Amino acid sequence: MMSLPDSNATIYLDHAATSWPKRPEVIQAMVDFCQHMGGNPGRSGHRLSLAASRIVYETREAVAELLGMPDPMRVIFTGNATQAINLALRGWLRPGDRVVTTGSEHNAVMRPLRDLQREGVHVTVIPCQSDGSVDLQQAAAIIAPGTRMVAISHASNVSGARMPITEFAHLAHQAGALLLVDAAQTAGLLPIDVTRQGIDLLAFTGHKSLQGPMGTGGLVIGDGVDPSRLRPLIQGGTGSRSADEIQPELLPDKFESGTPNGVGIAGLGAGVRWVLNQGIQTLREHDRELSRLLVQGLSAIPQVTLYGPSDPNHRVATVSFTVSDRQVSEIGGLLDERFDILCRVGLHCAPAAHRTLGTFPEGTVRFAAGPSIQPLQVRQAVAAVEQIVQS
Numbered sequence: 001m002m003s004l005p006d007s008n009a010t011i012y013l014d015h016a017a018t019s020w021p022k023r024p025e026v027i028q029a030m031v032d033f034c035q036h037m038g039g040n041p042g043r044s045g046h047r048l049s050l051a052a053s054r055i056v057y058e059t060r061e062a063v064a065e066l067l068g069m070p071d072p073m074r075v076i077f078t079g080n081a082t083q084a085i086n087l088a089l090r091g092w093l094r095p096g097d098r099v100v101t102t103g104s105e106h107n108a109v110m111r112p113l114r115d116l117q118r119e120g121v122h123v124t125v126i127p128c129q130s131d132g133s134v135d136l137q138q139a140a141a142i143i144a145p146g147t148r149m150v151a152i153s154h155a156s157n158v159s160g161a162r163m164p165i166t167e168f169a170h171l172a173h174q175a176g177a178l179l180l181v182d183a184a185q186t187a188g189l190l191p192i193d194v195t196r197q198g199i200d201l202l203a204f205t206g207h208k209s210l211q212g213p214m215g216t217g218g219l220v221i222g223d224g225v226d227p228s229r230l231r232p233l234i235q236g237g238t239g240s241r242s243a244d245e246i247q248p249e250l251l252p253d254k255f256e257s258g259t260p261n262g263v264g265i266a267g268l269g270a271g272v273r274w275v276l277n278q279g280i281q282t283l284r285e286h287d288r289e290l291s292r293l294l295v296q297g298l299s300a301i302p303q304v305t306l307y308g309p310s311d312p313n314h315r316v317a318t319v320s321f322t323v324s325d326r327q328v329s330e331i332g333g334l335l336d337e338r339f340d341i342l343c344r345v346g347l348h349c350a351p352a353a354h355r356t357l358g359t360f361p362e363g364t365v366r367f368a369a370g371p372s373i374q375p376l377q378v379r380q381a382v383a384a385v386e387q388i389v390q391s
């Protein structure tokens with residue numbers, strides 16, 4: 001049901017970078033937007049602008065439904081997860097504040113945090129265990145009262161390790177902090193309920209498991225967060241309160257200045273509706289099965305060292321490995337040229353995660369499966385690695 005008919009024999013194992021191929025309904029939604037509703041959303045009163053506004057609103061509603069946010073106006077669209085994370089960190093933290101993060105984070109979190117550190121924000125990193133997971137007792141000791149924010153990824157884009165979000169929300173709230181979750185790797189893949197899980201700010205990207213196009217993403221602002229205390233990253237025209245030279249406080253306008261990516265948001269809406277129609281539990285089950293096959297298959301090859309949790313319940317199907325005495329770039333090149341298997345090698349924009357795993361600076365080969373990948377293709381990829389190590 002989930003496979004995309006594709007005559008191409010390519011095995012695309014780079015879904016953690018971006019999902020591919022994009023689904024036909026996603027592509028069609030973008031074509032329809034351009035052909036039939038290409039007005040500027042929220043700006044003019046004519047029918048093309050109203051049609052565009054409706055599509056943007058329907059996508060907001062679909063994202064809100066998927067992520068457990070009762071008020072769609074608390075879904076803020078950005079260009080990607082990185083912009084949403086920057087909005088959350090820069091919008092909330094002030095010099096003198098304390099923020100806690102983990103040793104598994106992507107540079108989308110680490111680089112703005114290191115910059116904020118130069119401006120007087122205190123950054124504390126919870127060290128991760130060798131498989132990328134976190135010891136909650138250690139985390140509890142570090143998330144001390146007075147912490148203003150805890151910023152963690154839901155799942156690592158390197159080790160695939162899942163973080164216990166609900167437990168982190170509890171620890172953050174006990175300390176008086178907000179919890180920011182980087183769900184770039186998990187929105188559309190793992191069940192997320194911002195309200196029930198106590199997530200205060202959730203950054204998502206549209207082009208990975210939500211199946212949308214690049215240039216889409218957003219920040220969900222939880223019910224417990226007062227948006228007047230969150231500063232926008234940019235200010236400008238919103239199509240609302242046009243007589244006023246002061247940025248409106250109205251949601252989502254306060255955080256969405258400038259013409260939105262209407263075409264992309266139309267595609268994102270179709271992607272999110274596809275996820276809703278499949279059911280997140282079905283998608284997660286598929287991912288769990290692929291995780292199991294990847295871990296089982298790769299760990300049976302003696303020359304391969306596998307990183308991340310071995311239990312498929314504690315990980316997503318993003319699996320990093322190295323091969324003894326071989327460069328990761330060589331393995332990636334051979335997989336591409338000889339086997340038509342596309343994956344990513346290197347540091348995956350997350351040096352902190354590699355320091356944790358002991359794979360810095362060379363990095364790893366990363367197989368990242370997605371809903372269009374079938375168990376047979378995982379077996380073929382494992383067999384290809386076996387052939388390469390024997391050659």
Ligand SMILES: Cc1ncc(COP(=O)(O)O)c(C=O)c1O
Nearest residue numbers: 080081082106108153157184205
């Ligand atoms: C864990 C994590 N956070 C953030 C990002 C940034 O996502 P985007 O490039 O869509 O902004 C990525 C992208 O790979 C990621 O894996």
